[in-house]
Structure formats: structure tokens, C-alpha cells
Amino acid sequence: MVAYAAIAALQEPRFVDGVRKAGKGDLARRIAANPGAVMAIPGAEAAAARASGALARQGEALAADGRRVKQASYSLQKQGWSKQKVPNAPGRLARVKSISAAGYSPAAGDQAHLYRAVSEGGRKGGAASAVVQRGVALAALSVLGETARGKALMSEPKSGFCLKVAKLNLYQCLASAGPHYEDIYCLATHAMLEPASCVTDAVKPAKSGVVKASYSR
Numbered sequence: 001m002v003a004y005a006a007i008a009a010l011q012e013p014r015f016v017d018g019v020r021k022a023g024k025g026d027l028a029r030r031i032a033a034n035p036g037a038v039m040a041i042p043g044a045e046a047a048a049a050r051a052s053g054a055l056a057r058q059g060e061a062l063a064a065d066g067r068r069v070k071q072a073s074y075s076l077q078k079q080g081w082s083k084q085k086v087p088n089a090p091g092r093l094a095r096v097k098s099i100s101a102a103g104y105s106p107a108a109g110d111q112a113h114l115y116r117a118v119s120e121g122g123r124k125g126g127a128a129s130a131v132v133q134r135g136v137a138l139a140a141l142s143v144l145g146e147t148a149r150g151k152a153l154m155s156e157p158k159s160g161f162c163l164k165v166a167k168l169n170l171y172q173c174l175a176s177a178g179p180h181y182e183d184i185y186c187l188a189t190h191a192m193l194e195p196a197s198c199v200t201d202a203v204k205p206a207k208s209g210v211v212k213a214s215y216s217r
Helices: 002-009 013-022 027-033 035-040 044-078 089-102 110-117 130-143 147-153 157-176 180-202
Strands: none
Touching (some): 002 044, 013 130, 027 147, 035 044, 044 110, 044 180, 089 157, 130 147, 130 157, 157 180
16 A cells, blocks of 8 residues: 555646755654654645555445455355355365465556556545555655655554454454355455455544454454
């Protein structure tokens, strides 16, 4: 999410120009130490709006797909095959974990698709969230040629924990699922709807409170 926000922020010309003009002295060090400091650069608010909008659109799209798949898990129960138990459920769970551990592998056309996705404008909103600030800060460091300093900005505790809980919930759901329609429910709820919520929450300014792990079906 941080990297995605950074790519979106780099689409804001005023921000890129502002970073170049302000890029003297220890700017890179200050931004790396305190991502929020980037918001003082001219054009940063517009860049943050682009980043917030880009992330929100992805989260909303995933949530919409997740709702459709969840509804399908109910509709499919009218079909006999969906009520049959998944063969070799432990092996299926192991394959899901293997896919998860493998991570992202670039494919032809991904770069063009990415830039199309972040080319839209931003959205009006309040203060930039922690994830968005990190993304904008990473973008600034990229402009300054100081990307190595941005490694520490590539994770944000709250959103990272949210995604970790969603993954654990998916594993638990699949481990206890029986028929095929329950597998579909698990995927919709914990591989789509929960991560979508993590993304949309990541663009909201921080609020007080503690994120609690929970598992429900």
C-alpha cells in the first residue's frame, strides 16, 4: 500500500516540482526520520489526495468483488456439487499457504496497468493517514534519488497487522470448512472483504483505539 501510494503521489506535478525545489540540505534525512514532515512541501496535500484516492479505489473495487463472491457462496448452495466436501482439505490449505508465501510475480503488462490505475485524480479529504504520509514521503525520497532511505517507510504497523489478521482468519476458515461453498465463503470474507477493509481504513486519518484480532464466520 505504501509503494502504491508513492506511485500515485508521483503523478502530482506540483509535488514533484516542490520536492525538487526544496531538495537541499538534510531534507531526505528529515523525511526518512519523520514521514509527516513531507506534508510541508508545496504540492504534498495534492499528492496525498491522489494517493488516498488511488488506494480507496482499489479497496472499494475489491470490496465490491468480495460482496459478489460472498453472495455466490450462498446462491451456489442450491447446486449439489457445492455441498460436497472438498477432497484433501489439508492439501488445499497447504497450497493456499504456499501461494501466499510466494508473493507477487510480475507479469507482462503489469506496469502499464499500474500506471493507468493511479492516473486518476485524488479525492477531497482530511489529514493524510499514516500509510499515505509514508507513501508521499517515499515518493519524495524517490525524486531526491534517496530511495535507500525509504526502506524503513515501507511498512505501517496498523495496516500491516490488519492484513496479517485477515490472512490468519483465511487459514482458520479454510481449516474448518467442509463443503465447496464454505471454501468460497472463506475466500470472499477473508481474502477479499477483510483486506479491502484494511485498504480503505488505511487511507483514513488515525483514530484512537486498538485493533483487535477476531475470527467469525
